[in-house]
Amino acid sequence: MKHESPAWPDGPRSTLRDWQFARLRRYLRDTVLPFSKHYRELFAQAKLSTDDLRTPDDLRRIPFTSKADLAVRADGRDVVRDFVLVPDKAVLSKRPSTILKALLRGKSAVAESFEREFRPILLTSTTGRSADPVPFLFSAHDIDNLRLAGARLMSVCAADREMKMLNMFPFAPHLAFWFTHYAGKEFGVFVLDSGGGKSMGTEGNLRLIKKIKPDVLIGMPTFLYHVMTECVREGIKLPNVKKLVVGGEKAPAGMRIKLRALAREMGAEKVDVMSTYGFTEAKLAWAECPYHEDAGSAGYHIHPDLALIEIVDPETGEPRGEGEPGEIVCTPLDGRGSVVLRYRTGDIIDGGLYHDPCPSCGRKIPRLMGYISRRSEVREMHIDKIKGQLVDFNHLEHVLDDVAHIGTWQVELRKRNDDPLEVDELVLHVEAEAGVDERKLKEELTQHVGAELEIHPNRIEFHTGEEMRTMQGVGTALKESRLVDHRPKLDGAPVAQGKGGAA
Numbered sequence: 001m002k003h004e005s006p007a008w009p010d011g012p013r014s015t016l017r018d019w020q021f022a023r024l025r026r027y028l029r030d031t032v033l034p035f036s037k038h039y040r041e042l043f044a045q046a047k048l049s050t051d052d053l054r055t056p057d058d059l060r061r062i063p064f065t066s067k068a069d070l071a072v073r074a075d076g077r078d079v080v081r082d083f084v085l086v087p088d089k090a091v092l093s094k095r096p097s098t099i100l101k102a103l104l105r106g107k108s109a110v111a112e113s114f115e116r117e118f119r120p121i122l123l124t125s126t127t128g129r130s131a132d133p134v135p136f137l138f139s140a141h142d143i144d145n146l147r148l149a150g151a152r153l154m155s156v157c158a159a160d161r162e163m164k165m166l167n168m169f170p171f172a173p174h175l176a177f178w179f180t181h182y183a184g185k186e187f188g189v190f191v192l193d194s195g196g197g198k199s200m201g202t203e204g205n206l207r208l209i210k211k212i213k214p215d216v217l218i219g220m221p222t223f224l225y226h227v228m229t230e231c232v233r234e235g236i237k238l239p240n241v242k243k244l245v246v247g248g249e250k251a252p253a254g255m256r257i258k259l260r261a262l263a264r265e266m267g268a269e270k271v272d273v274m275s276t277y278g279f280t281e282a283k284l285a286w287a288e289c290p291y292h293e294d295a296g297s298a299g300y301h302i303h304p305d306l307a308l309i310e311i312v313d314p315e316t317g318e319p320r321g322e323g324e325p326g327e328i329v330c331t332p333l334d335g336r337g338s339v340v341l342r343y344r345t346g347d348i349i350d351g352g353l354y355h356d357p358c359p360s361c362g363r364k365i366p367r368l369m370g371y372i373s374r375r376s377e378v379r380e381m382h383i384d385k386i387k388g389q390l391v392d393f394n395h396l397e398h399v400l401d402d403v404a405h406i407g408t409w410q411v412e413l414r415k416r417n418d419d420p421l422e423v424d425e426l427v428l429h430v431e432a433e434a435g436v437d438e439r440k441l442k443e444e445l446t447q448h449v450g451a452e453l454e455i456h457p458n459r460i461e462f463h464t465g466e467e468m469r470t471m472q473g474v475g476t477a478l479k480e481s482r483l484v485d486h487r488p489k490l491d492g493a494p495v496a497q498g499k500g501g502a503a
């Protein structure tokens, strides 16, 4: 199958690196620098040309791009357009491929192919709540790559064309929804896009599950958890379900255990729970392959022809070695429309990048291994200090997701008596499983969180699933709010902010 025969070289990391670097140089020279206002100016300022990029070590000479570079400037200037490739006909007409095509197929065919390559026809945008959404444009060429990457993702997840799939990502200009949509079309498998809770509500999704009996459920882990909990409550069986594919936010081990348990209650004995990782700025997503529960995930399988992934030291920006933790940095190798180079995701991966064959599926595709934490959001939200103490929210998230007998949860930060000068309070809202001794659970939670994080919740409040969903905006918001900050600011009203995982 074409998606399974990669055109990139096998072998050691260095061979692949050389190959990717050559590809990047060509891409910069022929496509990015002539047509991107931002990078043309940036390279000129830095007195940098593609001739200066001789070996893969020179990659570090290309300046990083970060979220701040894409934000609207203080003077109101919207710079995001400067990242969109706008073709220059005079430059294009000098491409050897253009001349050849014009000779063979005529001028109108050439004009047509430029339209396909460059004209933006799709938009997805970032979903951060603390910042304005940043739009990213796709041309038909980008959609071809989205389809290719989508079909590969289907293969990595060991999908089968006979399967029926339900895409429950929220219907929105959001990468997860459109990526799933195009993945299904390219792979040639039946995918029904329900639009998540936004367009049909929970009831609508349950109706579809009863009607089409999908083999694969795809969506955000918290929404999937919610829908499957409702299925169990209503006694809906789905013994044929084989795969749960989650994305849009993190799916820690505890969440996966709960999803598997729910699938068992729905009559499915063996299900693979696989997570995807992607972000708007990459215009791509990657997936885990099925793995044995005891062995653990073999990581996200990435595609070296479409993007160059680096792991760098989050403080110094220096490259990290094989299997070393650090910040994920992404450079597209064949993008059109909106293009950002060496994009600093702010996502910290604790395993790093591996190039050896996958121990689960044997593919010779580089893999991103380990837990991914969003350093940028943690910083933006000032939640690094709770009650005067440094707390890693990502760790707290893993800890809570791994606690037995609780469903969804939310951490609320308050000030005592809502007085901005008072001390911080941490309130833990949880949905307890039916029949659980709440007093005992409270003790366990306090002890568990205390032992792991050296911080004790001031209060633990129990809620019904319905209450939790309203509090979290499940199915209506693009990211479930698992952390809300209700600490009043000295200079204004309380600010509520959400916390999501990978976009």
Ligand SMILES: [Zn+2]
Pocket (backbone or CB within 6 Å): 288, 289, 298, 301, 358, 359, 360, 361, 362, 363
């Ligand atoms: Zn694998």
